Every structure is written in C-alpha cells, then in structure tokens.
Amino acid sequence: MIISCDDFNLEATMDSGQVFGFSKTDAGSYEGVLDGRAVRFSKKGDTLSVGGAFTSNRIRDYFDLDHDLTTVYETLSAEEKLAPVLGSLKGLRLIRQNSWEALAGFILSSNNNVKRIQRIWRDLSVYFSGRRGSAVISFPSAGEIASSHERILRGLGLGYRAPFLLRTAHFVSRNPESLEVIRATDYEDALRRVLAFPGIGPKVADCVLLYGFQKYEAFPVDVWILRVMRSLYFRGRRVSERTVHAYARRRWGGHAGYVQQYLFHGARTKILV
DNA sequence: CCCCAGGGTGGAA
DNA sequence: TTCCACCATGGG
Numbered sequence: 001m002i003i004s005c006d007d008f009n010l011e012a013t014m015d016s017g018q019v020f021g022f023s024k025t026d027a028g029s030y031e032g033v034l035d036g037r038a039v040r041f042s043k044k045g046d047t048l049s050v051g052g053a054f055t056s057n058r059i060r061d062y063f064d065l066d067h068d069l070t071t072v073y074e075t076l077s078a079e080e081k082l083a084p085v086l087g088s089l090k091g092l093r094l095i096r097q098n099s100w101e102a103l104a105g106f107i108l109s110s111n112n113n114v115k116r117i118q119r120i121w122r123d124l125s126v127y128f129s130g131r132r133g134s135a136v137i138s139f140p141s142a143g144e145i146a147s148s149h150e151r152i153l154r155g156l157g158l159g160y161r162a163p164f165l166l167r168t169a170h171f172v173s174r175n176p177e178s179l180e181v182i183r184a185t186d187y188e189d190a191l192r193r194v195l196a197f198p199g200i201g202p203k204v205a206d207c208v209l210l211y212g213f214q215k216y217e218a219f220p221v222d223v224w225i226l227r228v229m230r231s232l233y234f235r236g237r238r239v240s241e242r243t244v245h246a247y248a249r250r251r252w253g254g255h256a257g258y259v260q261q262y263l264f265h266g267a268r269t270k271i272l273v
Numbered sequence: 274c275c276c277c278a279g280g281g282t283g284g285a286a
Numbered sequence: 287t288t289c290c291a292c293c294a295t296g297g298g
Contacts, residue, residue, distance in 0.1 A: 017279055106279080113278035116296060159294030164281080201281045222279035240288085264279075 003048040003056050005065055009091030010043040013063065016265035017114050018095045018211055020105050020121040021139060033125075033138045034062065064093045072258045081232045082259075085266035094261055095211065099179045100172060101139050102212025103197070106204045107165050108158065116157075123156045142176075145169035164199025171197065187215045202241065210257040219248040219256040220264075228267040 014022055014030045022032035029042035029049075035058070040051035050059050060066055073090070076082045108117050121139065128140035128148075145153075146169040153162035172178065182190045190213060194205040206220035221229070221241040229244045230236055252259045266272040 109278090110280040111278065111293080112280085112295080113297080116278080119296095154294085157295070160281095160292090161294080199281065203280060207279070220279070223277085224279065268279090 001050045001054065001056060001059075003050065003059060003065070004046055005048055006046045007069065007091050008043070008048060008063060008065055008093060009089060010041060010048065012089045012092035012265060013095060014041070016092060016261060017268070018261070019097060020108070020114070020118045021101075021125065023118075033136060034058075036136060036138050038136055062096055064096055067093070069093070069258070072255050072262075075252060075255065075259060076262060082262070082266075082272075085262045085271050088269070088271065089262055089265055092261060092265060094214075094216070094258060096214055097211045099183065099208075099212040100142055103168065103172070103179075103194075103200075103208050104139070104142075104145070104165060106207040106211070107168060107197075107199045108161055109207070110161065110199065110201075110204055112161075120157050124153075127152075127156060142169045142172035146173040161199060167198045168200075182209075183213050187217050190215060191218075202245070206245075206257075210260075216257040217249060217254050219245055219252070219260050221245050221248075222264070224264055224267045225260060228263050228273050231273045 010030070011028070014024070019032070022030045024030055027042070029040055031038070031040045033039065034052070034054065037054070038052055039054060042049045048059070048063075050056075073086065076086050105117070105121065108120050122137075124145075125137045125139050128144050129137045132144070145165060148166070148169075150162045150166055153166060158165060178193070182193050185193070187209065190209055191205055194200055194208050195202070200208065203220050203222055206218040209215040210218040210220060219225075221244050226241060226244060229248065230239060233247065234244075248256050248260070263272065
C-alpha cells in the first residue's frame with residue numbers, strides 16, 4: 001500500500017526516540033509490529049510504502065499525517081535559535097502510539113539509553129511471544145506481564161525497573177478503564193493520574209501523555225532537553241527541570257510537545273548546541 | 274576506576 | 287519545596 005505525503009520525514013520520525021520496537025534495515029526501511037500485525041515502512045520522495053495488512057487511514061492516523069504542522073513550523077522558523085532544525089528534520093511527526101505500549105516503554109526508559117531500551121523491548125517481546133506461541137513477535141500485554149514475575153523481568157535485563165513495570169502491569173490489567181479515563185480527561189488531570197503509577201515521575205509522565213495519549217501540550221524534560229533549553233533560553237544557567245518545563249509550556253502552549261520533539265532530535269543529532 | 278543513558282524513589286534538610 | 291544516595295545494566 002502506498003501513501004502520498006509531501007510533508008513527512010519517516011527517518012527523523014522513527015529515529016527520534018519515540019518508539020522502541022522498530023528495527024532499521026540496511027535499505028533504510030523500518031520493520032516492526034502495529035496492532036499485533038507485522039508492518040514495514042519505507043519512503044522514497046513523497047511516497048510512503050507500507051507493507052502489511054493496513055488501511056491508509058490507519059497509517060495516516062498512526063503517523064499523525066493529517067495534523068497541519070504550519071503553527072509548529074512558524075514557531076521554529078521564527079526563533080533563530082531553533083530554525084536550523086527545519087533544514088533536516090522538517091516533516092518529523094509525533095507517532096500516535098498505543099497507550100499501554102507507551103506507558104510500558106517509557107517506564108523502561110528511565111536512566112537508560114535508547115539502544116538498551118530497544119534491546120529490552122525486543123527481549124520482552126520475544127519471551128512473551130514464545131510463551132504465547134504466536135508467530136508475530138509483538139510487545140506483551142499488561143495482562144501477560146502481570147502474570148509473570150519480577151525474577152523473569154530481571155532476567156530480561158530490566159534491573160530495578162522490573163518491579164515498576166510489574167506493578168503497573170498489575171494495575172492496568174485489573175483496571176483497563178484507567179487508560180480510557182486518562183485519554184478522555186485534560187492534560188493536568190491526566191498528568192496527576194499517570195504520575196500515580198510506580199516508576200513514573202514528571203519526565204516519563206510527559207512522554208506517556210505525549211506519545212501514548214496525544215496530549216500535545218506535554219513537554220518531557222530529559223537530560224538532552226535540559227541541556228539544549230539551558231543553553232538556548234537560560235544563558236547556560238543551571239535551572240531546574242521544573243523551571244524549563246513551565247517555561248516551555250508557557251511559551252509554546254498546545255504544541256510544546258512537537259517543539260520538544262524537534263529540540264530533542266536536533267540536540268541528539270548535533271544540529272543544536 | 275570513572276561517567277553516562279529520554280529518571281524515579283524515599284528520606285532528610 | 288529542594289536535595290541527595292541509591293538503584294541495574296551496558297557502553298564509552
């Protein structure tokens with residue numbers, strides 16, 4: 001299946017630390033699982049090619065392709081400090097992920113690096129898919145993890161995050177409606193609810209709300225964002241994460257999350273600072 | 274040996 | 287409120 005899209009940067013989107021379950025092939029395409037089915041993305045020019053049993057509407061929604069980013073681009077180009085990111089990252093979009101997978105994935109992300117998060121994600125998927133006996137290697141459900149044990153998760157390399165993921169899986173599998181409540185409510189209330197999960201603090205909560213619940217005013221402040229924000233907006237002063245978070249939300253409002261994604265990937269690819 | 278990675282928790286100040 | 291030791295693991 002083919003989708004024509006003149007404003008979508010697949011590589012920047014997939015390489016910007018949003019999802020952990022996709023692998024990049026030598027040919028530059030991305031293989032993974034979506035909605036429990038295998039999928040493969042590749043892009044040439046303005047054409048996105050999708051391998052797998054999916055409708056174009058499903059993929060357009062997944063990649064947020066119908067979101068007009070004009071406001072985001074105006075913001076970035078209006079600030080001379082940020083404008084450079086548009087050169088190579090324009091078309092970077094926020095992936096509208098499954099809520100549980102975003103929740104679990106970013107519990108794994110705390111004080112961790114992307115490479116190792118991807119490895120843990122894969123090892124979890126392989127282990128539980130084998131246990132399930134399914135051909136497709138998909139990420140385990142909350143119920144599957146809940147029926148596991150801390151020593152299993154530690155054996156898969158989660159370290160001290162094992163009890164966090166286990167307890168969160170227990171809660172979600174017993175209270176599946178809790179995720180729908182978070183989706184339906186506003187950012188502030190959703191933030192309080194997500195912060196109540198074990199292993200989730202301010203930074204991970206904003207990632208979950210941004211990537212898993214499409215709360216575009218969320219602004220996750222990790223070490224990269226802290227560095228680039230201190231440098232560009234605070235003269236290198238050692239301001240706190242909370243200060244940066246409040247500043248960004250006040251400055252960029254309902255598209256702070258999109259600005260953050262360009263800042264994060266821009267910093268990591270050395271376009272910024 | 275050190276520091277770092279898309280940090281969070283619990284307890285002290 | 288803010289500060290800080292500690293938490294697993296792997297890479298540099």
